[in-house]
Amino acid sequence: MLIAQAIIDGILVGGFYALMAAGLTLVFGVMDIVNFAQGALVVLGAYLSYALSVHLNIDPFLSLLITVPATSLLGVAIYWVLIKPIKRDRVVMSLLVMFAVATLIEGILDWVFKSNLVQVHASYVNKSFQLGRLNFPAIYLYAFALSVGLLALLYTLIYRSRFGRSLRASMQNPVAARMVGINTDRVSAITLGIGIGLAAAGGMVFGTTNAFNAASSYDLISRLLVIVILGGFGSISGALVAALLMLVIQDVVAVVWSPVWGQTTFYLVLVVVLLLRPQGLFGRRAVRAQ
Amino acid sequence: MSATDVSNRTATDSPASYDLPRTVRFGSLLLVVAALVVFPLVFTNPTITSVGVFAMIYLLAVSGWNIFSGYSGYIALGHALFFGIGQYSSAMLTSRFKIPAGWDLFALLPVAGAIAGLAAVPIGWMLLRVRKHTFIVLTIAVMFIFQLLAFNLRSWTGGSQGMQLPFPTWSGAYFNEPFYYIGLLAAAIALVTSWWVRRSKFGLGLLAIRDDEDRARSLGVRTTRTKLVAFAISAVFVGAAGAIYAPFIGSVFPQFAFDPSFDLALAVMAFTGGLGTLIGPALGALVIGSLQQYFLLQFGGANVFLIVYGLLFVLILRLLPQGIVPSIAARWRQWVTYRARNTPSTGVPPDSAPDVGRPFDVVLNQGGSA
Amino acid sequence: MSVLTVEEVRKSYGGVQALRGCTMAFAEGAVNGLIGPNGSGKTTLFNVMTGYERPDAGRVLLRGRDMTQATPDAVFAAGVGRTFQLTRIFPRLTVLENVHVAAQRRGLLGQLRRWTSGAEHERALEALDFVGLTRLSREPAGSLSYGQQKLLEFAFIMVASPSVMLLDEPAGGVNPTLLRHLAGRIKALNAQGVTFVIVEHDMEFVMGICDQVSVMHNGAALMEGSPEKVRSDPAVLDAYLGTDVSAAEA
Numbered sequence: 001m002l003i004a005q006a007i008i009d010g011i012l013v014g015g016f017y018a019l020m021a022a023g024l025t026l027v028f029g030v031m032d033i034v035n036f037a038q039g040a041l042v043v044l045g046a047y048l049s050y051a052l053s054v055h056l057n058i059d060p061f062l063s064l065l066i067t068v069p070a071t072s073l074l075g076v077a078i079y080w081v082l083i084k085p086i087k088r089d090r091v092v093m094s095l096l097v098m099f100a101v102a103t104l105i106e107g108i109l110d111w112v113f114k115s116n117l118v119q120v121h122a123s124y125v126n127k128s129f130q131l132g133r134l135n136f137p138a139i140y141l142y143a144f145a146l147s148v149g150l151l152a153l154l155y156t157l158i159y160r161s162r163f164g165r166s167l168r169a170s171m172q173n174p175v176a177a178r179m180v181g182i183n184t185d186r187v188s189a190i191t192l193g194i195g196i197g198l199a200a201a202g203g204m205v206f207g208t209t210n211a212f213n214a215a216s217s218y219d220l221i222s223r224l225l226v227i228v229i230l231g232g233f234g235s236i237s238g239a240l241v242a243a244l245l246m247l248v249i250q251d252v253v254a255v256v257w258s259p260v261w262g263q264t265t266f267y268l269v270l271v272v273v274l275l276l277r278p279q280g281l282f283g284r285r286a287v288r289a290q
Numbered sequence: 291m292s293a294t295d296v297s298n299r300t301a302t303d304s305p306a307s308y309d310l311p312r313t314v315r316f317g318s319l320l321l322v323v324a325a326l327v328v329f330p331l332v333f334t335n336p337t338i339t340s341v342g343v344f345a346m347i348y349l350l351a352v353s354g355w356n357i358f359s360g361y362s363g364y365i366a367l368g369h370a371l372f373f374g375i376g377q378y379s380s381a382m383l384t385s386r387f388k389i390p391a392g393w394d395l396f397a398l399l400p401v402a403g404a405i406a407g408l409a410a411v412p413i414g415w416m417l418l419r420v421r422k423h424t425f426i427v428l429t430i431a432v433m434f435i436f437q438l439l440a441f442n443l444r445s446w447t448g449g450s451q452g453m454q455l456p457f458p459t460w461s462g463a464y465f466n467e468p469f470y471y472i473g474l475l476a477a478a479i480a481l482v483t484s485w486w487v488r489r490s491k492f493g494l495g496l497l498a499i500r501d502d503e504d505r506a507r508s509l510g511v512r513t514t515r516t517k518l519v520a521f522a523i524s525a526v527f528v529g530a531a532g533a534i535y536a537p538f539i540g541s542v543f544p545q546f547a548f549d550p551s552f553d554l555a556l557a558v559m560a561f562t563g564g565l566g567t568l569i570g571p572a573l574g575a576l577v578i579g580s581l582q583q584y585f586l587l588q589f590g591g592a593n594v595f596l597i598v599y600g601l602l603f604v605l606i607l608r609l610l611p612q613g614i615v616p617s618i619a620a621r622w623r624q625w626v627t628y629r630a631r632n633t634p635s636t637g638v639p640p641d642s643a644p645d646v647g648r649p650f651d652v653v654l655n656q657g658g659s660a
Numbered sequence: 661m662s663v664l665t666v667e668e669v670r671k672s673y674g675g676v677q678a679l680r681g682c683t684m685a686f687a688e689g690a691v692n693g694l695i696g697p698n699g700s701g702k703t704t705l706f707n708v709m710t711g712y713e714r715p716d717a718g719r720v721l722l723r724g725r726d727m728t729q730a731t732p733d734a735v736f737a738a739g740v741g742r743t744f745q746l747t748r749i750f751p752r753l754t755v756l757e758n759v760h761v762a763a764q765r766r767g768l769l770g771q772l773r774r775w776t777s778g779a780e781h782e783r784a785l786e787a788l789d790f791v792g793l794t795r796l797s798r799e800p801a802g803s804l805s806y807g808q809q810k811l812l813e814f815a816f817i818m819v820a821s822p823s824v825m826l827l828d829e830p831a832g833g834v835n836p837t838l839l840r841h842l843a844g845r846i847k848a849l850n851a852q853g854v855t856f857v858i859v860e861h862d863m864e865f866v867m868g869i870c871d872q873v874s875v876m877h878n879g880a881a882l883m884e885g886s887p888e889k890v891r892s893d894p895a896v897l898d899a900y901l902g903t904d905v906s907a908a909e910a
Contacts, residue, residue, distance in 0.1 A: 490774055494761060494775040
């Protein structure tokens with residue numbers, strides 16, 4: 001029964017990890033940029049929701065209406081100011097730039113909010129539903145529903161919209177996309193905005209379910225990167241599967257063995273998988289084949 | 291710094307020499323070494339000398355890091371891993387062998403370095419199977435694995451309680467100086483190693499890997515072995531830096547031993563000075579390492595420094611991605627060329643390989659896959 | 661006696677068949693020409709012979725030894741050096757350093773000594789001198805023009821002294837004077853026993869230098885023979901004129 005509970009927890013938590021990881025892998029798929037700042041941006045999103053709930057008494061889920069657009073704009077700005085001018089060795093240089101951005105955000109958050117742990121509060125944070133002997137925390141259920149909704153929206157956007165067509169074209173062949181008149185810079189900027197917006201949405205959930213401070217970003221980004229590497233860089237579906245899988249594994253190990261080893265397993269799985277399959281569990285860019 | 295090791299040919303079409311005269315190079319080297327040696331004798335204020343110790347630790351670590359990342363182009367953002375291994379080695383060895391924390395402490399330096407170097411072999415073997423961004427990401431992940439291990443293997447590492455190192459036996463008034471000189475000595479060894487790697491056949495292989503790994507491999511460069519050896523060498527020096535840091539601070543904690551901001555620090559210093567050059571990263575370490583500690587001691591608050599580091603790194607990558615030293619070198623080369631062109635007596639030979647170009651052929655051949 | 665042989669080699673990319681059962685033999689000690697219209701599979705054949713691509717079927721033999729599964733470095737170690745149609749040099753290394761990368765050294769001590777030491781340095785300087793790049797030896801190779809990069813690539817393959825040299829369009833972007841010089845060098849190396857296989861579109865160059873010419877068409881061998889024979893063969897002319905270049909590229 002403990003294991004069943006652990007699996008359910010893993011799936012529910014995996015849902016919003018999938019959301020954050022989808023943002024990361026989408027950005028990589030479109031412009032070969034490893035957004036190392038994704039973790040810091042998740043924490044930024046969490047702090048924004050926290051500030052809105054503390055100072056203006058805004059419900060965390062409602063606060064997304066403010067935080068997601070705001071962080072998306074930040075993403076667009078980051079693209080135009082920092083990423084677009086990179087000329088040489090784009091993949092590595094952009095990773096380093098985003099690493100610097102992550103540090104900058106962490107420093108600013110630590111400076112503004114100090115380093116004590118905080119958590120976003122709402123009336124339903126501690127509620128939960130019972131089903132037999134299984135426990136479903138309300139906040140996880142709402143967060144899972146939010147994740148599913150946003151991911152469905154993302155899929156619609158990518159596969160059903162005009163913008164999605166340009167986006168997929170840019171993913172497959174940026175040069176050809178540019179030749180047929182797609183403004184790849186605009187697509188890239190918007191994609192980074194979307195990716196970072198997803199980080200902010202994930203951040204709200206992270207902030208309501210965990211006590212956090214600015215330094216939480218490192219733990220987050222390393223988990224997200226593990227998920228994205230396992231799923232195959234650039235593959236959204238791969239990231240979804242990997243997120244659920246990893247969180248379930250972590251929770252089961254935590255229950256069966258010990259909580260401290262749960263997280264270590266997370267990384268050890270990565271090491272083992274990469275020894276056997278350096279291209280990740282689901283190969284590279286499965287999204288392109290769809 | 292790529293145009294160093296060519297013997298001067300006296301043919302009429304000899305290449306332009308970009309090197310400074312030998313006397314100038316040796317003179318400035320002596321000057322810098324002398325300045326670093328007398329520094330703690332002139333500035334005896336403990337605050338200043340402790341800044342000096344940190345500068346030496348960074349100098350050592352960055353010079354070691356550069357041997358791998360600078361020359362091979364594989365940017366490792368997880369070398370705090372070896373910094374931490376060095377720290378824990380030092381702490382465990384002192385507690386295990388009851389080393390009285392006198393000068394014997396420094397005898398552990400090569401041991402800690404060797405442990406880090408040995409650990410680097412399997413880790414590097416695993417990491418170096420992937421390239422570019424995946425490599426960078428994995429270096430960070432592996433560092434976090436070790437941080438978690440340090441937290442979790444309580445019986446060995448003391449977990450979050452950390453470990454205490456014995457207090458040095460020498461006089462408190464001169465607490466910093468031994469650390470400074472040991473750091474300087476180790477950094478000098480790292481820089482000599484770096485210089486020697488740069489001019490060796492092995493180092494040329496690393497640089498070729500940086501430019502085009504597959505091509506280098508197809509030309510007989512043993513790429514896997516070359517990368518791994520460089521990775522291990524860099525780990526030795528970064529580990530040794532940890533083994534100076536730990537006894538200097540007096541304690542080891544998982545989150546400070548395996549600290550991602552240390553990774554950032556190495557990268558910022560190397561990029562600022564000039565990644566892959568011999569003296570660029572050293573320069574970066576001396577300037578930024580000293581400033582960091584100075585500001586930390588003056589104003590406190592690590593977060594301010596995170597902001598400064600972040601901003602500085604963004605600015606460097608954005609405005610001066612080559613780093614300071616290569617930018618100066620490029621100016622210097624321009625000036626040498628300019629001077630050569632404006633000296634009539636040299637008589638620059640006519641272009642022996644004018645590129646007439648055959649656009650027809652080029653156009654014809656764009657189709658095939660090369 | 662043939663040095664390099666390909667037997668029934670097939671290679672396709674998706675739906676495009678680049679090689680459809682290509683069988684060819686290149687004579688030891690000869691300067692072999694390999695010609696054919698664009699898209700006939702010459703570069704793919706080079707890639708298969710040097711380990712850059714695995715064929716879907718068929719075999720590659722080097723002096724009777726099966727090299728079908730060999731990696732590029734193994735092929736190089738076996739004495740087969742190649743240049744690329746689009747040059748692959750080390751752009752941030754200096755011209756001289758580029759040449760030295762290919763110079764082989766064995767053992768730990770060799771790796772530890774400076775790269776400019778040893779007899780290979782003389783050879784490197786000589787090779788640079790030959791291609792006329794001595795004056796530029798301290799410049800980063802990436803700053804060279806396309807033609808100069810072609811010559812540099814030739815120089816660094818030369819330094820490794822392979823017994824077989826595969827040249828993918830050595831004349832591209834090289835000026836006529838230097839081209840004659842290059843032809844002379846190929847002849848000289850050939851006289852020392854080096855076998856050449858040359859893909860080239862410059863017919864004058866090919867006909868002037870090659871002992872034997874093989875013609876490819878649609879991913880297979882069309883014919884082979886002396887330059888005179890190939891030049892006057894109507895099938896060859898048909899292959900060149902009858903192929904819609906853009907369609908064959910795909």
